[in-house]
Amino acid sequence: MRRKLVNNRIKFVFIPVVIIIAGILFNAARVQYEVWKTQEYIKKLEQKTSKLEQENASVLSLIESALNDPVKIEREARARLNLKKPDEEVVILIPQKDGQTEQIKEKDGLKEDSGESFLAQLWNKIFGKENKEE
Secondary structure, three states: OHHHHHHHHHHHHHHHHHHHHHHHHHHHHHHHHHHHHHHHHHHHHHHHHHHHHHHHHHHHHHHHHHHHOHHHHHHHHHHHHOOOOOOOOEEEEEEOOOOOEEEEEEEOOEEOOOOOOHHHHHHHHHHOOOOOOO
């Protein structure tokens, strides 16, 4: 009887202790996995950061070279602001419906060949309205 009582006490104490130890080990393993996963994520972010810093440096060098090159500045001014040199004529080729192109000379941004009056052309140039002929 005494032996049975001792076995019951051992079972009563041993099983909960084993369950608690198993829970602690499981949680420790889970925490260790999360730490490893976070470290891997940090490594990926650091690699991405270094790659973006390299790209940023290359873009900055391109911008600096463009700002210091008068040819590139002139090209951008012509393209974006429609600027031209004082004695230069600008030729614009407009596609026709039949596939041929019409050549129009511009002086100061106003078309010489146009059927519109000077004031109408000036109005359209100032307010950005294009004359669409059909």
